[in-house]
Amino acid sequence: MIFEDLPTTPRSEELIDKAFSRASRSGRAKQGREAQESMVQTASNILSDNLENVVTAWPDFDEIDPFYRELAEAIVETHEYDTDADGVDALRQSLSEVTWASRQTKQIGDEAMGKMRKASDDLARKHRKQAFARMADVVEQVAPNLRLIGDARDALKTLPDIDPDEPTIVVAGYPNVGKSSFVNTVTRARHETAEYPFTTRGIGVGHFHGTDVPSELREGKRSAADDHVRYQIVDTPGLLDRPPEERNDIESQAVSALEHLADCVLVVVDASMDCGYPIDVQLELRDALKAQFDDVPVLTICNKIDRSRDVEADHYMSVTEDENVEGVLAAAVDAVGYEPELPFEQ
Structure with a gap:
């Protein structure tokens, strides 16, 4: 860094x-x-x-x-x-x-x-x-x-070690929808959490490798070099967990930084609304994030499907029940579309 x-x-x-x-x-x-x-x-x-x-x-x-x-x-x-x-x-x-x-x-x-x-x-x-x-x-x-x-x-x-050259997945959504649980699961809890002066909670930065994503869940042809790619996944409490109009100027500046970092955004929603937020409000945040991160894929991920899947989403999962978590991760990697260059490539 x-x-x-x-x-x-x-x-x-x-x-x-x-x-x-x-x-x-x-x-x-x-x-x-x-x-x-x-x-x-x-x-x-x-x-x-x-x-x-x-x-x-x-x-x-x-x-x-x-x-x-x-x-x-x-x-x-x-x-x-x-x-x-x-x-x-x-x-x-x-x-x-x-x-x-x-x-x-x-x-x-x-x-x-x-x-x-x-x-x-x-x-x-x-x-x-x-x-x-x-x-x-x-x-x-x-x-x-x-x-x-x-x-x-x-x-x-004291910032966490974030490499802007590594393919990066940013996880967003309202509090208590399961963002941190998802990040903990796919990184096997091997990630760093650091306090930023403009967030109410520590931002989490985790990593996983191409070998952590089952080949059969990936779309298209997968090269041998894919297995050696390290991906960053960023959990953003205090920043991408509420509408843009509720952020102060400094928080908005921090989100602008994330726009340069993200290669894919996963917006996690909770159709059961156990998180405490109505689903229409959650989808409004999703739409705002799509507008803000308009240069990268933004996927809607419905979590807690063991309780409800009553929402139109790109992918469905239940972190607590370990249902389709790897499928969501594979979809994120496919959306990033990172193509590593082999040493012998010109």
């Missing part, structure tokens, strides 16, 4: 303390003007290098997969900062400000070193103190930017 290696972002106070304490130690081994020069050089290098490292660790948002960009947009918008930009633009603005601070602290150090070369010991000490004050002022100016970058890093780093 592209954000997992982002280093911890230092706060301004930590960075200043680190730079000046190391500078003080470096000056102890020398005397007079040389001690002052060593302190300025050390502080300038530490501040400039650490600030630069904050920026260079981040990927270029113009080049990353749209899924990750939209996800970052949603996550950064969950934090409120005093900036004239929102989302990723606010993050980019902060990264730009930190780049400026990195260059400024280096320039201040270079200027002070130039003044100190022929200065007396007392004058060198004065130049060093002035340089320290200016460098500290620069770092304090970007304190809000470092905080924004750090908060974004902490949120993005």
